[in-house]
Amino acid sequence: xxxxxxxxxxxxPLNQILDGDCIEVMNSLPAGSVDLIFADPPYNLxxxxxxxxxxxxxxxxVDDHWDQFSGFAAYDKFTRDWLTAARRLLKPDGAIWxxxxxxxxxxxxxxxQNQGFWILNDVVWRKSxxxxxxxxxxxxxxHETLIWASRAEGSKYTFNYEALKSLxxxxxxxxxxxxxxxxxxxxxxxxxxxxxxxxxKPESLLHRVLVATTNPGDVVLDPFFGTGTSxxxxxxxxxxxxxxxxxxxxxxxxxxxxSRVRRFxxxxxxxxxxxxxEPRVPFGQLVExxxxxxxxxxxxxxxxxxxxxxxxxxxxxxDTHGNIKGSIHQVGAHLEGAPSCNGWTYWHFKREGRTIPIxxxxxxxxxxxxxxxx
Amino acid sequence: xxxxxxxxxxxxPLNQILDGDCIEVMNSLPAGSVDLIFADPPYNLxxxxxxxxxxxxxxxxVDDHWDQFSGFAAYDKFTRDWLTAARRLLKPDGAIWxxxxxxxxxxxxxxxQNQGFWILNDVVWRKSxxxxxxxxxxxxxxHETLIWASRAEGSKYTFNYEALKSLxxxxxxxxxxxxxxxxxxxxxxxxxxxxxxxxxKPESLLHRVLVATTNPGDVVLDPFFGTGTSxxxxxxxxxxxxxxxxxxxxxxxxxxxxSRVRRFxxxxxxxxxxxxxEPRVPFGQLVExxxxxxxxxxxxxxxxxxxxxxxxxxxxxxDTHGNIKGSIHQVGAHLEGAPSCNGWTYWHFKREGRTIPIxxxxxxxxxxxxxxxx
DNA sequence: TCAGCATTTGAATCTGCTT
DNA sequence: AAAGCAGATTCAAATGCTG
Numbered sequence: 001x002x003x004x005x006x007x008x009x010x011x012x013p014l015n016q017i018l019d020g021d022c023i024e025v026m027n028s029l030p031a032g033s034v035d036l037i038f039a040d041p042p043y044n045l046x047x048x049x050x051x052x053x054x055x056x057x058x059x060x061x062v063d064d065h066w067d068q069f070s071g072f073a074a075y076d077k078f079t080r081d082w083l084t085a086a087r088r089l090l091k092p093d094g095a096i097w098x099x100x101x102x103x104x105x106x107x108x109x110x111x112x113q114n115q116g117f118w119i120l121n122d123v124v125w126r127k128s129x130x131x132x133x134x135x136x137x138x139x140x141x142x143h144e145t146l147i148w149a150s151r152a153e154g155s156k157y158t159f160n161y162e163a164l165k166s167l168x169x170x171x172x173x174x175x176x177x178x179x180x181x182x183x184x185x186x187x188x189x190x191x192x193x194x195x196x197x198x199x200x201k202p203e204s205l206l207h208r209v210l211v212a213t214t215n216p217g218d219v220v221l222d223p224f225f226g227t228g229t230s231x232x233x234x235x236x237x238x239x240x241x242x243x244x245x246x247x248x249x250x251x252x253x254x255x256x257x258x259s260r261v262r263r264f265x266x267x268x269x270x271x272x273x274x275x276x277x278e279p280r281v282p283f284g285q286l287v288e289x290x291x292x293x294x295x296x297x298x299x300x301x302x303x304x305x306x307x308x309x310x311x312x313x314x315x316x317x318x319d320t321h322g323n324i325k326g327s328i329h330q331v332g333a334h335l336e337g338a339p340s341c342n343g344w345t346y347w348h349f350k351r352e353g354r355t356i357p358i359x360x361x362x363x364x365x366x367x368x369x370x371x372x373x374x
Numbered sequence: 375x376x377x378x379x380x381x382x383x384x385x386x387p388l389n390q391i392l393d394g395d396c397i398e399v400m401n402s403l404p405a406g407s408v409d410l411i412f413a414d415p416p417y418n419l420x421x422x423x424x425x426x427x428x429x430x431x432x433x434x435x436v437d438d439h440w441d442q443f444s445g446f447a448a449y450d451k452f453t454r455d456w457l458t459a460a461r462r463l464l465k466p467d468g469a470i471w472x473x474x475x476x477x478x479x480x481x482x483x484x485x486x487q488n489q490g491f492w493i494l495n496d497v498v499w500r501k502s503x504x505x506x507x508x509x510x511x512x513x514x515x516x517h518e519t520l521i522w523a524s525r526a527e528g529s530k531y532t533f534n535y536e537a538l539k540s541l542x543x544x545x546x547x548x549x550x551x552x553x554x555x556x557x558x559x560x561x562x563x564x565x566x567x568x569x570x571x572x573x574x575k576p577e578s579l580l581h582r583v584l585v586a587t588t589n590p591g592d593v594v595l596d597p598f599f600g601t602g603t604s605x606x607x608x609x610x611x612x613x614x615x616x617x618x619x620x621x622x623x624x625x626x627x628x629x630x631x632x633s634r635v636r637r638f639x640x641x642x643x644x645x646x647x648x649x650x651x652e653p654r655v656p657f658g659q660l661v662e663x664x665x666x667x668x669x670x671x672x673x674x675x676x677x678x679x680x681x682x683x684x685x686x687x688x689x690x691x692x693d694t695h696g697n698i699k700g701s702i703h704q705v706g707a708h709l710e711g712a713p714s715c716n717g718w719t720y721w722h723f724k725r726e727g728r729t730i731p732i733x734x735x736x737x738x739x740x741x742x743x744x745x746x747x748x
Numbered sequence: 749t750c751a752g753c754a755t756t757t758g759a760a761t762c763t764g765c766t767t
Numbered sequence: 768a769a770a771g772c773a774g775a776t777t778c779a780a781a782t783g784c785t786g
Contacts, residue, residue: 072484072487072488101496102483102493102495102496102521103493105480105483105496106479106480106481106482106483106484106486106487106521107480107483107484107487108480109476109479109480109481109483109484110480110481110483110484112480113446113480113481114446118761119476119477119761120512120761121476121512121513121515122475122476122479122519123513124498124500124517124550126498126500126550128742128743129742130548132546133546136535136546137533137535138494138495138533139495139497139522139538139546139547139548139549139586140546140547140548140549141495141549142548142549142550143498143548143549143550145496145519147476147480148513153761156763156764159511159512160686161510161511161776162686163685163686164513164686166658166686166687166688166701167656167658167659167661167662167686167687168656168658169654169656169657169658169701170701171777171778172506172507172510172513172514172777172778173513173514174504174513174514174516174517175513175514175515175516175517176498176500176516176517176550178743179659179662179663180663180742186664202663203662203664204659204662204663204664207661207662207685208662211685211686212513236668237668237685264667264668264669264685265668265669265682267669267682267684267690268667268668268669268670268682268683268684268685269668269684269685270684270690271684271685271686271688272686272688272699274510274775274776275774275775275776276763276764276774276775276776280765280773280774282773283773327772327773328773328774329772329773329774330772330773336430338430339424339426339430339432340426340430340772340773340774340775341430341774342773342774342775342776343773343774344773344774344775345774345775416759417759417761418761419759419760419761420760420761421759421760421761422760422761422762423762425760425762426776427757427776427777428775428776428777429776429777431756431757433757433758433760433762434757434758435759435760436759436760441759474759475759475760475761476761477759477760477761501758501779502779502780503758503778503779503780503781504758504778504779505757505758505759505760505777505778505779506758506776506777506778506779507760507762507776507777508760508762508776508777509760509762509763509775509776509777510762510775510776510777511762511763511776512760512762514777514778515759515760518759554779554780555758555759555779555780556758557757557758557779557780557781557782558780558781558782559781561758569757569758572758572759573759
């Protein structure tokens, strides 16, 4: 793996594991070049244990208000710094996922907001097989929290709504995900047979994250790569990855792991798409093509309203005050007294006694376009 | 109960709803006198325009004046101030619960830590019937987050481990709680029949909080009392409450509500536990978990049809007319020319030459879930 | 009284392209 | 940059109406 660290930004080192401190390495990469960042940062840096004030005096009473804050201050600076570097790397429409527990996730979430990231969802990974609370002094800690945020308010982030709906048996994916922790063959072991990394995440979690918020060919960067779960799943799913990891032992494990991963077939990577992604068809085209004739009548979904098609693809009908004219959407909305209306599903034409939504004509045109693209 | 030490401090006004700004009122009460604080502060939702459901009905947004803040700085100051006043009121071994969404909970959690509160658990309220995401642009916001924290590290907080275990069919209570939102008869209405408060919490949530972390006779203070769910449940459970609410209309509703509450008989305390149905397992989860790989082939029961699995848990295959895509049930039904099809028993995968129904994999997942119910 | 069907509703940072 | 407009988008429960 290359370690050419120019003072200037360099080209993107795709599908590699970079050695070094994640902040320095991120700052060496070109700004605005990454589609998605997935980050699973350490969360126990100085929250407990040897707390020192900025002047290096030792903390004595743990109960002390300011002592606690000094521990958090160091963690907050770390969070601020790596998030700043990460945000610089993101494309304007890029997004980030972070994962943490109650020890650190509140501080990460607040800093995300402070930096101008725009939170899209917080997601609860609900562990189906968590470690029990042995002492019976608290609730079983059975979840971790992820935060999904776009680079800024107004970013056109990627969200494969229909694909996630498919993953959830046809109903909207919720913000709570039930997935098992990483165990068994998936859990990587070192030479001694001990677990290679203490907090290895399950591939199922990354699968859902990447299917939801990236497309094939996207660049996914992970600044705390560890044993490379994000890279392994990215490779499977036909995404490019960039990993950053400063521990040589983790890099070695990840390298070997990812080399064994095989990319899925291209056809398997296509996911269900929504209507929004399909090409727009002007209603007038139905008239131009003779699928509907000028003067032909359309009926509303509920059968209460009747309008006529005009040669320019507008409709004309009447309400109690007189004639109304306009697009299929405008006339539908007006007649229903609704703020808006999808004319494609609202209006129906008649053929041989049957009432058919005009949307089927649009689907015919789209099918032709798919056969013979432009 | 300690008597007043500051000139302005007064004796504890138990089982009353106090009028005024919660910070001022809390500062007028004696320090170190409260066992538990439950706080449901404004979330700072930052809503933009109107939102309509797909049927064009308008969503009744939380746009009340009390949820408006000029920015994060103003919200943070507000949070800092009320938490400071709250912490002063707590007994040394007292604890606090706060509830919020991703809009505010990260900032609250960070400030709790900054002030020296000691987080014991973050708890996810998983709503069984959340409002969907109508535009299909994000995940369904199906949960809210509670934080449970003791006044300080080392506080000997109250936790009724066995009581919660009983509430959970004999196994440890987890950090994720599945409870319905507040609807139906429980939802309080005003004179016009509109909801009396836009964010009334379900009594089941408070029931669990108070059973878990208070004992009969404890003093529970709620600085954002609203319609008084915490007070009503405290009364039922034989705890004392102190409510603070500055809106006269909410106070009036709460007063009337609590006056009608009767303290439970001990025998009436237990809620009936309903037997859960077999949990639904989305087919996509088999793919996410790596039990089936994207691109892998499935065979129909009769061996006549072959399809490929895609990354989003849909299948793609072909009939005489071209490609067909859809869920395991849809594709099976289509290929058989049947009105419906149980894809779980219809489709089979191959392992080491053997043909195995995919339902076997679903049973594996259900077995895992059965080990750790809820 | 009841079953069945239609309607209502819930803490929501909920569009995107063209002009 | 702001306005205009096409057009895509919902799940679980409880209530209420009809027969």
